Amino acid sequence: MKKIAIFASGSGSNAENIITYFSARNSARVELILSNRSDAMVLERAKRLQVEAVVFDRDTFYHSDRIVSLLRDRAIDYVVLAGFLWLVPANLLAAFPDRIVNIHPALLPRHGGKGMYGDRVHRAVVEAGDAESGITIHRVNEVYDSGDIVAQYRVPVMPSDTPEQVASKVHALEYQYFPIEIEKELLKF
Ligand code: GAR
Numbered sequence: 001m002k003k004i005a006i007f008a009s010g011s012g013s014n015a016e017n018i019i020t021y022f023s024a025r026n027s028a029r030v031e032l033i034l035s036n037r038s039d040a041m042v043l044e045r046a047k048r049l050q051v052e053a054v055v056f057d058r059d060t061f062y063h064s065d066r067i068v069s070l071l072r073d074r075a076i077d078y079v080v081l082a083g084f085l086w087l088v089p090a091n092l093l094a095a096f097p098d099r100i101v102n103i104h105p106a107l108l109p110r111h112g113g114k115g116m117y118g119d120r121v122h123r124a125v126v127e128a129g130d131a132e133s134g135i136t137i138h139r140v141n142e143v144y145d146s147g148d149i150v151a152q153y154r155v156p157v158m159p160s161d162t163p164e165q166v167a168s169k170v171h172a173l174e175y176q177y178f179p180i181e182i183e184k185e186l187l188k189f
Helices: 013-023 041-049 058-063 066-073 090-095 119-128 163-186
Strands: 002-007 028-035 052-055 078-081 100-104 132-139 149-156
Touching (some): 013 028, 028 041, 058 066
Antiparallel strands (some): 100 132
């Protein structure tokens, strides 16, 4: 059984969905939740779901090997970013080549890059008058939102849609497809 670590900065609804998905399967389990925010709701979810959670600060993440060591200690095979807002440092990328995946709540390369996350993305989609949005699941590299695309799924955006309505359609796609795409990636190694 493969071991997954999830990095999340906020609510963690995707993290919870992934934990639940794999708890009913033999392919993998979520071993660890990591967050850069001590007040993130994902930590409450981890506690309720009895998954170990670790909070770290910027200095630890960017100027030490402590996170990589922790992931190695727990024998983590695969890393998932689910609403994680910091750029992944080189030591972590090198430790998990092609084994870090992220989800972005739009159809990259549209509406990606530094500072484009969560509701800001949905506002940008509505302001641009886009006729569709969706999700992009991609491998992580040293530049925001620019790694190889694993999968994209689309939803129509109506001219009358608010950013909240777009968010709700996009979240539904995330919950439906992110765990399945993670599982497919895990089967490749
Ligand atoms: C998700 O919609 C995810 O796609 C997005 O943050 C949200 C986290 O929600 N990620 C990004 O915007 C990354 N640039 P959650 O904490 O409820 O899973």
